[in-house]
Amino acid sequence: MAIRRSTTKRHGLPTIVQLRLTPTPAQAEALAAAVQVCNQAATLVSRLAWQHRVFTVLELHRLAYYEVRGQVAGLGAQAAVRAIARVAGAYANRRASKKRAHIFRPHGAVPYDARLMSFNRDARTVSLWTPTGRVTLPYTGRPEDLKAIDTLPLGEADLIYRRGMWLLQIALTLPKPVVREPVGGFLGVDQGVANLAVTSDRAVLPGPVGGNGHVRTLRERRHRQRRRLQKKGTSAARRVLRRLSGREHRMMTDLNHQISKYVVREAERTGRGLALEDLQGIRSRVRAHRLQRRTLHSWAFAQQITFTRYKAARAGVAFVLVDPAYTSQICPDCGYASRATRPARGRFVCTRCGLAGHADHIAARNIATRGIAGWAVINQPHATGLPSARRDRESKPPASTGGS
């Protein structure tokens, strides 16, 4: 009798697919007009909402519907309804502060719902509302995205103009795959600064993708550059600073995507689960030094967790966050724990059994072991009863961590 409570729950996974639209010049003009009109309408409704302190859809509709249709030429009934819902949503979600009227950027993304767009999946075209009538546009996209569009129920979409391209980003609900019981233990992933991730299999990531050490040197260079610009403090310097942080942000996001993709694929291929350190529940004072260095880019570590968790769920790979305390100081072979195991930064030598290795790899092995325990706890149906099921899990061989 196997009870796998959390593995049999079926929740949908929200995801976004992006389609590229290929309008004729005349159609592109119509789309541009749609974006402008919808944002203009939303800003107008938003001003009214703020002036009258009215933020619910129903009241806003009563207040603003005829006003906005009268003032914004070309705005149809459904587009007006959509603008009102969008404003109410913005205030409700605290995307907009109620301290001042929220402004919608004139060229910002515009939401389309089922009444403003319709898909012809066979012809791979989409028909979109514009102030000058509907336009029917062919779309292209990645094969997996096209497949998703063909097979899944579609949610709301955003019409976006970016770098000369018209894009449609559509929210979908993917059926969640059932998480498979990890049969080969767990793959542990240690997150670090120099090497963004080291696995219990000794993979050092991003590895050849980013070039070993590439990330560190790039970050150090950025850090120096940033310090210099911060000292300067002029508005031009601040502008450069913003651009820099944007570029670094994109680079890190890209690397995190690559790393999470790699570890999920690796775990899937070998029938294992994935374990990462829970960086929110940091309890160890001893490791504060190591963890403090991480806070510099804490968003990047949090992002790695988010990406990995999401990709693991999509692939049906078990995912566990474990306690990060002492993971780089305990010997994964004999369990001996001491600060003396760290003779030099980055090195681990067990003073009891002699196991030696790279500290990040040792940490990853401990994370993998904790993953097994963590998974057992998650899947324990009750505190009492079913001892056989528990025993089965506990008697599993430890993760194939590969000795040092």
Ligand SMILES: [Zn+2]
């Ligand atoms: Zn040892």
